Amino acid sequence: MLPSLLLLLAASGADSDVDVTVTGFLSERAQLTVPSLSSPLSTRDLPQLQSLTEASALLKMRLLEDRLTVVVDGSAFVTVQGLYADAVDGEHFEVVADHDVPADPRVVFAEAYLRLQPFEHLDVTVGKRRVVWGTGMAFNPTDLLNPPRDPTDQALQRTGVPMVLVEAPFEGFALSTFFAPAVLEEKAGIPAALLVWPDVPPRESVQDEATFPDPRDDRAHWAGAVRASALVLDTDINLWALVVNEYGVDTRENDPRLALSLSRLFFDIHEAHLELLVQRGSDRLRVDGDCVDDDIVDEGPIPTPRLMGCVIAGEKPISRDRLDDDVLYPRLLVGTRSMFGDGTTVTLEYLYQADGFTQAEWDHMATLQTRIGGLTRDGLIDPTALLSTGTDAAGQPARLAVAPQRQHHLVVGYSRPQIFDDFTVNATGIIALEDLSGILTGSVQWQATDWLQLSLWGFVPTPSLPRALHALDVEGAADVLWPAVVDGVPLGEYDAVPFAGRGMLEVRAWF
Amino acid sequence: MSLVRPKLPGLLALFIAALAMPAPAAPPKKASAPAPVVVATAADVVARYDQIMSPPAFVAVMEMTATREDGSTRSYVLKTQKVGADKLRATFQEPASARGQEMLRVGDNMWSYVPNLKRAVRVASRDSFMGGDFNNGDVLRVNYTADYDATFLEGADAGLVCAKLTAKSPGVAYDMIHLCLTKDAAAMPVSAKYFAQSGKLLRSAVFSDVKDFGGGNVRPAKIVMKNEIQTARQSTMTWSAFDVVDGIPASRFVVEDLGR
Numbered sequence: 001m002l003p004s005l006l007l008l009l010a011a012s013g014a015d016s017d018v019d020v021t022v023t024g025f026l027s028e029r030a031q032l033t034v035p036s037l038s039s040p041l042s043t044r045d046l047p048q049l050q051s052l053t054e055a056s057a058l059l060k061m062r063l064l065e066d067r068l069t070v071v072v073d074g075s076a077f078v079t080v081q082g083l084y085a086d087a088v089d090g091e092h093f094e095v096v097a098d099h100d101v102p103a104d105p106r107v108v109f110a111e112a113y114l115r116l117q118p119f120e121h122l123d124v125t126v127g128k129r130r131v132v133w134g135t136g137m138a139f140n141p142t143d144l145l146n147p148p149r150d151p152t153d154q155a156l157q158r159t160g161v162p163m164v165l166v167e168a169p170f171e172g173f174a175l176s177t178f179f180a181p182a183v184l185e186e187k188a189g190i191p192a193a194l195l196v197w198p199d200v201p202p203r204e205s206v207q208d209e210a211t212f213p214d215p216r217d218d219r220a221h222w223a224g225a226v227r228a229s230a231l232v233l234d235t236d237i238n239l240w241a242l243v244v245n246e247y248g249v250d251t252r253e254n255d256p257r258l259a260l261s262l263s264r265l266f267f268d269i270h271e272a273h274l275e276l277l278v279q280r281g282s283d284r285l286r287v288d289g290d291c292v293d294d295d296i297v298d299e300g301p302i303p304t305p306r307l308m309g310c311v312i313a314g315e316k317p318i319s320r321d322r323l324d325d326d327v328l329y330p331r332l333l334v335g336t337r338s339m340f341g342d343g344t345t346v347t348l349e350y351l352y353q354a355d356g357f358t359q360a361e362w363d364h365m366a367t368l369q370t371r372i373g374g375l376t377r378d379g380l381i382d383p384t385a386l387l388s389t390g391t392d393a394a395g396q397p398a399r400l401a402v403a404p405q406r407q408h409h410l411v412v413g414y415s416r417p418q419i420f421d422d423f424t425v426n427a428t429g430i431i432a433l434e435d436l437s438g439i440l441t442g443s444v445q446w447q448a449t450d451w452l453q454l455s456l457w458g459f460v461p462t463p464s465l466p467r468a469l470h471a472l473d474v475e476g477a478a479d480v481l482w483p484a485v486v487d488g489v490p491l492g493e494y495d496a497v498p499f500a501g502r503g504m505l506e507v508r509a510w511f
Numbered sequence: 512m513s514l515v516r517p518k519l520p521g522l523l524a525l526f527i528a529a530l531a532m533p534a535p536a537a538p539p540k541k542a543s544a545p546a547p548v549v550v551a552t553a554a555d556v557v558a559r560y561d562q563i564m565s566p567p568a569f570v571a572v573m574e575m576t577a578t579r580e581d582g583s584t585r586s587y588v589l590k591t592q593k594v595g596a597d598k599l600r601a602t603f604q605e606p607a608s609a610r611g612q613e614m615l616r617v618g619d620n621m622w623s624y625v626p627n628l629k630r631a632v633r634v635a636s637r638d639s640f641m642g643g644d645f646n647n648g649d650v651l652r653v654n655y656t657a658d659y660d661a662t663f664l665e666g667a668d669a670g671l672v673c674a675k676l677t678a679k680s681p682g683v684a685y686d687m688i689h690l691c692l693t694k695d696a697a698a699m700p701v702s703a704k705y706f707a708q709s710g711k712l713l714r715s716a717v718f719s720d721v722k723d724f725g726g727g728n729v730r731p732a733k734i735v736m737k738n739e740i741q742t743a744r745q746s747t748m749t750w751s752a753f754d755v756v757d758g759i760p761a762s763r764f765v766v767e768d769l770g771r
Contacts, residue, residue: 021610023607023610023611025607025608058626069771115771120760120762121762123771131629132628132629132630158626160629169762169767169768170761170765171761171762171765172765174765174767176767229766229767231620231766234618234619234620236633236766263633264633265619265620268635268636268682271632271633337632339634339635421579421583447608450585450586450606450607450608451607451608453608510607510608
């Protein structure tokens with residue numbers, strides 16, 4: 001491909017101007033994580049100390065009088081981590097032997113694409129590209145293709161997916177369509193198999209077929225969409241249809257979804273937005289209640305007999321059992337963003353997921369997490385084999401990974417820039433409304449010079465109301481709101497977070 | 512197992528064939544500046560100001576420098592493109608930390624494109640522009656004829672003709688402006704004062720360094736905007752290039768084109 005491109009450039013003639021810009025940064029992030037004593041999950045694989053070094057560069061070339069644009073946005077990461085511990089009986093920590101995890105160098109291309117404009121109103125893009133049509137700030141329920149991003153840092157996450165994107169922009173409206181082949185195999189951050197599986201099985205299947213069975217088939221895996229967008233009465237309107245054919249973890253064939261997003265400014269400073277996805281069936285992982293209901297934690301040779309019974313019978317206790325449901329499961333996000341004269345921005349968003357866990361379903365999941373956490377701490381199981389349901393997409397490390405599980409969430413955000421000119425303060429709260437558990441984050445950023453930025457981050461999970469009342473020995477705490485109750489202890493969605501706190505210091509130098 | 516793999520060379524052939532197609536609209540061509548508006552009415556003051564500072568279509572490169580109370584500065588270089596009365600696009604070129612950010616205005620709508628977010632979000636007109644003393648409206652709403660009604664301002668200094676501009680809608684940058692031009696054939700902008708609805712003076716500007724940018728396009732190359740609330744602060748906008756053009760493709764002023 002590259003030699004052909006060079007020939008193209010030579011053939012374009014000496015008159016063509018080539019505009020090349022390179023932007024990038026070097027950053028070092030040091031992270032301290034304090035594991036949680038009360039989380040049902042085992043923290044034996046959660047490093048308490050982690051260093052992440054990143055070198056990132058964005059290359060943009062405009063050629064042939066802007067008819068051809070080449071963009072490459074790549075990053076190289078090196079991760080060093082260590083110091084592990086696990087809770088014992090919820091009372092104290094026991095240091096876990098060194099995991100001997102080597103430094104993990106990784107190269108990720110967030111985007112790499114060619115964009116061609118043969119006519120004024122026609123753009124064709126081929127390559128890896130991040131396309132987001134939704135208007136949500138913390139979450140995008142209509143974004144089914146891109147890797148999930150950190151909802152506490154709305155400016156972070158650039159990774160896209162391979163696609164062919166065709167756009168026809170006009171004054172006031174635009175038409176778009178894309179075809180995205182699924183990445184079936186990836187090596188060193190570069191797709192090794194697109195759309196269909198190759199002749200040879202993946203390396204991990206060759207090395208350990210019991211844990212990683214050969215996933216190959218003879219079918220095409222892709223997603224496609226058609227979108228119309230318009231500016232009508234000062235409102236951004238996007239309407240699109242998305243079709244998924246065995247793409248990623250969604251094994252449905254030719255499954256259509258409809259999506260809508262709106263955004264408008266009111267009274268000059270208040271922006272309101274909405275994002276809606278309507279889909280049939282759900283790809284959410286759910287626990288088989290028969291594997292965890294009324295289970296008895298037994299001190300005998302077979303603890304948790306129901307769960308172990310499922311494992312012995314070859315039944316995974318967790319699966320995507322509603323993929324083929326003939327039921328509509330909408331996901332809706334509505335929010336506002338208020339921008340004040342001093343630069344302060346306040347964001348409020350509500351997320352509703354029809355396929356989110358009900359109280360009973362969350363109870364099953366929380367029970368499974370608790371059982372697996374106990375078995376892991378006792379060294380009886382490797383949770384990877386029990387819970388493996390597919391490959392994870394390799395991408396950029398995120399500061400915080402949050403995937404809302406229950407039905408109702410509230411996100412509140414605050415940002416105040418230009419404090420003493422160069423400081424910016426951010427705070428975000430993510431709250432599960434069924435139990436009022438949440439995660440609070442805060443950060444201070446200092447733009448020391450034009451090219452140097454220092455950031456300090458903190459993440460703290462907040463207990464659910466029932467959990468807090470239980471800790472205060474309030475009678476009937478488990479009946480307050482809608483938590484899970486495991487072994488008599490209420491558990492909210494974010495009570496299960498494996499850390500009690502996390503701090504992060506990041507230094508970033510731009511060039 | 513029968514497998515089919517996509518052919519990359521075929522894709523490249525598609526690109527080569529596409530490049531052989533008719534070219535899109537050529538880049539904007541420079542145009543000569545029109546004959547100056549003769550200032551006879553208050554509306555002519557505004558029209559002449561727009562003719563100089565915001566021609567119907569232009570491409571410009573400017574540097575905005577914000578000076579703080581302690582004397583330290585922060586500078587941004589941006590390229591701006593404008594067409595018509597209400598379409599303007601600003602692209603940040605420096606510093607490196609801001610490179611790639613863009614802002615777009617279409618009518619009463621403004622968006623800011625954040626490279627790390629890979630999308631545009633709506634912003635308010637009166638938000639401060641990059642923390643300086645200009646606001647978004649100062650940079651993106653540069654057509655006063657469309658946004659303000661004008662009457663003559665009494666008591667102007669000799670040698671100046673001044674107009675009082677009143678906002679037509681709440682979405683513009685300021686509720687009231689006092690704008691002064693030289694009282695000669697050139698009618699160059701000299702100074703301006705910007706007020707809140709209460710009448711409180713918010714900012715004052717001085718236009719200077721008049722130069723010829725080519726094609727008869729003579730205009731101030733520098734605006735110093737003083738903060739009348741925090742009086743130790745000011746911002747300077749300096750143009751290094753200002754090309755009046757015959758037009759810019761409308762596709763450059765759609766949200767989907769931001770970031771390209």
